Amino acid sequence: MSASLVIRGGTVHDGGGGPGRVADVLVEGDRIVAIGPSAGNYDAPVLDATGLVVAPGFVNVLSHAYFTLEKDGRGLSDLYQGVTTQVFGEGLSIGPLTPAIRAELEASFESLEWERLSQFLAHLERKGVVQNVASFVGAHNLRMIGAGTEDRPMTAAELSRVRGILDEEMADGALGVGSALIYPPGCFAPTDELVALCEVVARYDGMYISHMRSEGDHFLDAVDELIEIGRRAGVRAEIYHLKAAGRDNWPKMARAVERVEAARAAGQVVTADIYPYLAGQTSLGASIPPHFHEGGHEALAARLADPAERARIREGVRTPSERWENIYLASGGADGVMLLPDPKGPAAHYRGLSLGQAARDRGADPVETLLQLVEAEPGLHAMYFMMDEDVLRTALRNPWVSVGSDAETFAAEPPYTDAPTHPRAYGTFARILGRYVREQGLLTLGEAVRRMTSLPATNLGLRDRGRLAVGAYADIVVFDPETVGDLATYESAHQYARGMRHVVVNGQTAFADGAPTGRLPGRALRRSS
Numbered sequence: 001m002s003a004s005l006v007i008r009g010g011t012v013h014d015g016g017g018g019p020g021r022v023a024d025v026l027v028e029g030d031r032i033v034a035i036g037p038s039a040g041n042y043d044a045p046v047l048d049a050t051g052l053v054v055a056p057g058f059v060n061v062l063s064h065a066y067f068t069l070e071k072d073g074r075g076l077s078d079l080y081q082g083v084t085t086q087v088f089g090e091g092l093s094i095g096p097l098t099p100a101i102r103a104e105l106e107a108s109f110e111s112l113e114w115e116r117l118s119q120f121l122a123h124l125e126r127k128g129v130v131q132n133v134a135s136f137v138g139a140h141n142l143r144m145i146g147a148g149t150e151d152r153p154m155t156a157a158e159l160s161r162v163r164g165i166l167d168e169e170m171a172d173g174a175l176g177v178g179s180a181l182i183y184p185p186g187c188f189a190p191t192d193e194l195v196a197l198c199e200v201v202a203r204y205d206g207m208y209i210s211h212m213r214s215e216g217d218h219f220l221d222a223v224d225e226l227i228e229i230g231r232r233a234g235v236r237a238e239i240y241h242l243k244a245a246g247r248d249n250w251p252k253m254a255r256a257v258e259r260v261e262a263a264r265a266a267g268q269v270v271t272a273d274i275y276p277y278l279a280g281q282t283s284l285g286a287s288i289p290p291h292f293h294e295g296g297h298e299a300l301a302a303r304l305a306d307p308a309e310r311a312r313i314r315e316g317v318r319t320p321s322e323r324w325e326n327i328y329l330a331s332g333g334a335d336g337v338m339l340l341p342d343p344k345g346p347a348a349h350y351r352g353l354s355l356g357q358a359a360r361d362r363g364a365d366p367v368e369t370l371l372q373l374v375e376a377e378p379g380l381h382a383m384y385f386m387m388d389e390d391v392l393r394t395a396l397r398n399p400w401v402s403v404g405s406d407a408e409t410f411a412a413e414p415p416y417t418d419a420p421t422h423p424r425a426y427g428t429f430a431r432i433l434g435r436y437v438r439e440q441g442l443l444t445l446g447e448a449v450r451r452m453t454s455l456p457a458t459n460l461g462l463r464d465r466g467r468l469a470v471g472a473y474a475d476i477v478v479f480d481p482e483t484v485g486d487l488a489t490y491e492s493a494h495q496y497a498r499g500m501r502h503v504v505v506n507g508q509t510a511f512a513d514g515a516p517t518g519r520l521p522g523r524a525l526r527r528s529s
Contacts, residue, residue: 001026001033001034002028002043002044003026003028003033003034003042003044004027004028004029004044004045004507005027005044005045005046005474005504005509006024006025006026006044006045006047007025007027007046007047007054007476007478007502007504008024008038008046008047008048008049008050009022009038009048010023010050010051010052010054010478011049011052011053012025012035012054012468013053013054013445013449013468014055014056014467014468014469015056015450015454015457015467015468016446016467017444017447017449017450018446020053020445020446023035023036023037023054024036024038025054025468025476026042027476027504027507030506030508031471031472031473031474031507032469032473032474032476034470035468045509047478047502047504047509047512049478049501052478052479052480052481053449053478053479053480054468054476054477054478055082055449055453055468055476055478055479056084056449056453056454056457056466056467056472056475056476056477057082057083057085057465057475057476057477057503057504057505058081058083058084058085058452058453059083059084059085059087059452059456059460059462059465059466060078060085060086060087060131060403060404060405060429061087061238061273061403061404061456061459062087062090062240062241062273062275062404062406063078063087063088063404063406063408063409064088064090064406064407064408065086065088065407065408065409066088066093066124066135067108067109067408068409068410068416069086069124069129069131069133069409070123070124072409072411073124073127073128073129073520073522074130074411074516074518075129075131075409075522076409076410076411076412076496076516077407077409077410077411077412077425077426077496078131078409078429079130079131079500079503079510079511080426080430080496080500080511081428081497081500082430082477082479082500082503083405084131084475084476084477084504084505084522085131085132085133085134085457085462086131086132086133086409087133087134087135087175087404087456087460088135089135089136089138089174089178089209090136090138090178090180090209090211090240091138091139091178091183091186092141092180093117093135093137093138093140093141094117094120095115095116095118095119095169096115096117096137096141096145096165096169097112097114097116097141098144098145100144100148100149100296101144116168116169116172117137117169117172117174118169118173118524120135121133121135121525124522124524125522128520129522130505130510130516130519130521131505132506132523132524132525133522133523133524133525134175134460134462134524134526134527135175136174136175136177136178136207136209137166137169137170137174137176137177138177138178138179138180139178139180139181139189139194139197140179140180140183140186142162142166142197143186143188145161145162145165146159146161146162147185147188148185149184149293149294149296149299150185150188150294150295151184151185153188153192154193159193162197163199166200166201167203170200170201170203170204170206170527171204172526173525173526173527174206175206175460175527176201176206176208176235176236176527177198177201177206178209178210179194179208179209179210179211180210180240181210181211181212181222182211182212182213182214182286182325182327183211183290184290184291184293184294187213187290187324188290188294191225191228191229194229195228195229195232198229198230199233199235201233201235202234202235204527205236205461205527206235206236206461207235207237207238207459207460207461208226208229208230208233208237209237209238209239210226210237210239211240211241212225212226212239212240215241215244215245215249215386216244216245216246216249216325216326216330216386217248217249217320217325217326218322218325219245219249219252220252220255220256220259223256223259224259226270227259227260227263227268227270230263230268231263231268236270236459237268237269237270237271238270238271238272238273239260239270239271239272239273240273240404240406241280241404241406242256242272242273242395242401243274243280243386243391243392243395244256244387244388244391245325245327245330245386246329246330246386250388250391253391253395254394257394257398260272264400269459270400271401271459272395272398272400272401272402273404273456274396274401274402274403274404275403275404275405275406275407275424275428276392276403276424276428276431276435276436277387277422277423277424277428278386278387278388278389279338279385279386279387279422279490280327280384280386280387280422281340281381281382281383281384281406281421281422281424282327282381282382283381283382284337284339284355284370284374284380284381284382285300285374285378285380286327287317287326287328287337287370288313288317288371288374289313289317289321289323289324289326290323292309292312292316297378301375301378304371304374310371313371314365314367314368314371317367317371318367327386328367328370328384330386331384331385332385333356333366334356334359334366334367334369335354335355335357336354336384336385336386337354337355337356337370337382337383337385338352338353338354338355338382338383338490339353339354339358339373339380339382340352340380340381340382340383340420340421341377341380341381342377342379342380342420343418343420344418345376345377345380346377347373347376347377347380350373351420352491358373383490393436393440393442399447399451400455401451402451402452402456402459403428403429403432403451403452403456404428405425405429406422407421407422407424407428408421408425409425410425410494412426412494412495412496416494421493421494422490422493423486423488423489423490423493424488425488425493426487426488426494426496426497427487427488427497428486429452429497430484430485430486430497430498430499430500431485431486431497432448432451433479433484433499434484434485434486434499435485435486436448437481438481438482438484438485445481453466453467454466454467460527461528462525462527463528465525473507474504474506474507475505475506476502476503476504477500477502477503477504478500478502479499479500479501480499481499482499483498484497484498484499484500485497485498485499501514505519505522506521506522508521
């Protein structure tokens with residue numbers, strides 16, 4: 001049998017979840033043509049996998065690498081972990097564009113030469129990217145097309161127009177709709193509106209995937225809403241980064257799992273994904289109640305400049321609410337919030353410090369310090385320490401939970417190391433294999449591979465991906481199960497994971513003998529229907 005690449009002598013875990021077997025994997029072009037005992041020598045390049053694990057390439061269900069991959073297609077922080085497919089679309093997607101969204105994105109791209117999501121993905125493929133790319137349509141975009149930044153439901157005419165645009169994006173291969181319901185303007189969408197959008201997604205057997213309205217005080221209500229949307233629209237539904245935020249809410253995880261299990265037992269397809277860390281990352285401004293963001297950043301800035309409004313904002317940050325997710329309180333207050341300012345920005349000297357430390361340095365009230373920092377640097381990010389290890393394990397052990405980094409990709413070299421980031425950008429997949437497989441035994445190796453390969457590929461409708469099988473695309477990773485692991489920390493995040501030996505994307509070797517090859521074989525993927 002002819003082959004263009006041979007992966008020889010490794011223990012093959014095919015993505016099905018079972019034990020591995022020693023075999024050679026033969027690739028011809030971009031497909032796997034044989035898996036079995038060694039049949040001698042081949043007139044083809046050989047990747048030695050002796051003593052190593054051979055598995056399908058990992059699927060990053062929740063990636064924010066659209067900006068960074070467009071600038072640097074090498075995707076190194078994920079490539080060093082074995083990620084071969086990046087999936088975008090948590091709330092915001094890079095299409096369809098409106099003038100307002102285009103204005104938001106102009107600082108992040110040299111030129112916005114596309115209007116639709118499918119055009120952006122094709123742009124990445126043409127420019128050159130190491131991983132495959134796919135995306136949900138962002139509910140943020142759909143809200144902006146319909147009601148803009150206003151806190152109201154879309155009108156019937158607006159919703160009809162938005163559904164038409166969504167239908168076109170789904171026909172072009174989008175995976176479904178992705179929402180982020182704790183952030184404006186996504187949080188302004190009522191349940192009925194989301195159901196109406198998902199009815200379009202259901203026609204294409206797509207998925208609704210959501211950063212739910214609450215991961216804290218109203219966590220269980222939010223799980224119920226996601227299940228209701230899936231049931232009413234007849235669509236598959238997934239919870240982004242399943243977690244219970246805030247000490248008082250940690251006991252709710254077991255009940256949330258029970259609700260998902262009950263829906264699955266009743267015939268619904270409900271799944272989730274996770275990142276294996278105890279802190280989340282988002283903007284510092286997300287600590288301000290959403291209704292103060294109505295109208296966009298300029299409107300927020302005007303409110304902050306008004307003494308009476310500013311006092312109301314301070315009170316809103318300090319007060320639990322039935323209306324919004326208070327991540328400041330979920331973190332236990334200012335000492336649970338770690339600042340990640342721009343190293344060239346006005347708050348650079350607070351990088352790596354807690355908000356509480358910054359407030360004490362200023363001799364100021366912590367919430368007032370928060371508002372001052374948002375005014376000085378509107379894009380300032382922070383890590384919020386809200387989660388618990390035992391609760392994370394409760395979520396991760398469920399067989400319907402896959403893995404996503406919820407992060408951009410970076411190169412651990414200047415100027416990229418100036419960017420503030422979370423260790424999950426460099427360590428998510430390696431941490432699963434090192435900490436939760438090898439060290440803790442929470443998952444078997446075969447099961448962990450399934451969670452990062454065939455489970456998400458099947459959920460997302462990515463045909464012939466996520467399995468090592470004859471006829472499947474040759475997205476393949478080879479790693480050392482005894483050394484694979486994460487090195488990135490909260491204090492020093494820009495550190496590549498260890499243990500990955502080879503990575504093949506669409507039949508081309510993108511990473512060989514522990515180093516990138518420079519090839520950029522990634523493709524824009526469409527949902528199969």
